[in-house]
Amino acid sequence: MSETPVTVTVNGVEIAEADIQTELQHHPLPDPAQARQAAATALVMRELLLQEARSHGIDTADTDTAIATLIERAVQLPQADAATCRQVFDANPKAFRTPDLYEVAHILFAAAPGIPEDRAAAKSAAETTIADLVTDPSRFAALAAERSACPSKATGGQLGQIGPRQTVPEFEQALPKITPGTVGPEPVETRFGFHVIRVERRIDGRPLAFEQVQDKIAQYLADTVRHTAMRQYLQVLIGKAEISGIELEGAGAGSPLVQ
Structure with a gap:
């Protein structure tokens, strides 16, 4: 007989097992225990963000919009300027060329x-x-x-x-x-x-001019900064919350919300 899953809660709010089972389709891992862990983690992160949105007076009727609004307000994402992009370009000349x-x-x-x-x-x-x-x-x-x-x-x-x-x-x-x-x-x-x-x-591939790849470098830097900022923000929320039924060490980095 299989064991009854431990109830997962976030600040007293229960994450329904039925919701975890539904979320499993987005986490096709070969090990069932790992898949459930990933699904439950994603829902915990989502609940944390929704609770934080409510605390900031954000309407959470549309959950995706609420989370996007919260992140826009709370997570600062500086834009890479041309000088920063040029530094990346100059430091990695072999990366910016047409393929062989x-x-x-x-x-x-x-x-x-x-x-x-x-x-x-x-x-x-x-x-x-x-x-x-x-x-x-x-x-x-x-x-x-x-x-x-x-x-x-x-x-x-x-x-x-x-x-x-x-x-x-x-x-x-x-x-x-x-x-x-x-x-x-x-x-x-x-x-x-x-x-x-x-x-x-x-x-052999040929080198590309800086102007040809500047936008690509800027997007890469923006994605990197966003990933880091979101991971740090989620870790702060985890640290403030009372979460039971799941181990979330490193969860901020693994959440699909920061991909």
């Missing part, structure tokens, strides 16, 4: 996820193909046409230029590790199967 592009060809050995025998066979076939290419790299297009399960086999495995988020993450993450003009030494596993990848060429 890769001209790529591949040979796909398809295997559905969750079928170990098929995955093992696909990996073995990919390893054999890499060994064949070590012996004769010029055979890549022919082997792609012969062995690949991707429609790109019709063009020798050519995928053209690949940029950020144009392929699955495992494939994209492998590209910088492969020396241009060569085949990767190991098969790359994705949900589609195993890939033999050849990087034909890398096109």
Whole structure:
């Protein structure tokens, strides 16, 4: 028999278990106890903010508007000026450039996820193909046409230029590790199967001018300041409140209200 959940209260106001169960849909964690903790924490934070709004004479009939009004009044968010943005830009030159592009060809050995025998066979076939290419790299297009399960086999495995988020993450993450003009030494596993990848060429990104990224830097700084200020504000409210039935250490940082 499952244990009855401990009642959660905020300054004497009970957070209904039914509300916590409804909130669970917004916290899809694999561990049920962690999911309930996250859901209950979010509702406690919300109740704290609503109680604080009422204490400031803010109408809480529309809860979202009330919380937004309270935060606007109580949390000071200084705007980053051009000089501050320039400091960030000058300190991180490699961060402000266009992404590298890769001209790529591949040979796909398809295997559905969750079928170990098929995955093992696909990996073995990919390893054999890499060994064949070590012996004769010029055979890549022919082997792609012969062995690949991707429609790109019709063009020798050519995928053209690949940029950020144009392929699955495992494939994209492998590209910088492969020396241009060569085949990767190991098969790359994705949900589609195993890939033999050849990087034909890398096109290096180019630096961006400050004016091109100033707004992006300002938004990043504003988001960072807002996150920090909200976390500190929630921690102050937690410190003043009488909360039972839940442990809130570090809750201000983890609340979805400060994301």
